[in-house]
Amino acid sequence: MDDVIIIGGSFAGLAAALQLGRARRKVTVLDTGLPRNRFAGHSHGLLGHDHKPPLEILAEARRQLARYPAARLVNARADSVSGVIDDFSVLTAEGERLGARRVILSYGVADQMPGVPGFAECWGTSIVPCPYCDGFEVADRHWGLVWSSPQSHQSARLFQHWTDKLTVFADGHDLPAEVRADLASRHIPVVDGRIVEIAHRDGQIATVNLEAGRQVAVDVLFAHPRNKPSASLHESLGLETLETPVGIALKVDERRQTSVPGLYAAGDLATPFLPSVTQATWQGAMAGIFAQQSMLA
Structure with a gap:
């Protein structure tokens, strides 16, 4: 059993995995490889990485994460999450069932393009x-x-x-x-x-x-087209949400925990206003740290 399973391996998910890997917590990141900002040529405003292609930043983050033996990246989609704190179960699209004490949701959102040609x-x-x-x-x-x-x-x-x-x-x-x-x-x-x-x-x-x-x-x-979460796991889990001008966001407390104990959220999925790479990275790091601290004996 993992200590933490992270669903979504973009900026928030990898930032959480980095903190957990450095804390020597066993963590698995499930990722489909489709970050929201893959359409952008460059990412701006991220300290140390200004004006770099976002996919290049993520590739480097994955390379850095590989030095931590407790962390692993899996190219897979999570189809369902069930269970309770200290005993969560995640089923992947490939039929593999994984267990974890904590889960971090960071699968982001997808922008909904209007039906306007061009x-x-x-x-x-x-x-x-x-x-x-x-x-x-x-x-x-x-x-x-x-x-x-x-x-x-x-x-x-x-x-x-x-x-x-x-x-x-x-x-x-x-x-x-x-x-x-x-x-x-x-x-x-x-x-x-x-x-x-x-x-x-x-x-x-x-x-x-x-x-x-x-x-x-x-x-x-x-333009600010509406967006929706990139997966529906939060719906089957019954997590509380917040309405935003362009869609919904998961409601979290000051420790990034959702309305279900042991389930955390970070990144655009849990950002009501002004999403950014900087904010996603910070939220992911905090979700990882707070998830790790919640497992103290």
């Missing part, structure tokens, strides 16, 4: 969600923002730290008059009408095309 092809390249991740590289260029919720108003104001050329696309939303007045005072135009196509060249956006036939050229488009 959107998915540009995702992670010229359509991005986060100015802290990609804003520096496109600063002072013409940005577009797809309105998705009241939080978009905050985004429009925030973006002015990077550029003074910003266009808001209402995309069918009815923006309140006071919001429109505030945007106008900031010289931010609002384009009404639904987006029907993203015209692009090899993933580089050219124009945002609207239902009335209007085309608006921008250099980069910021």
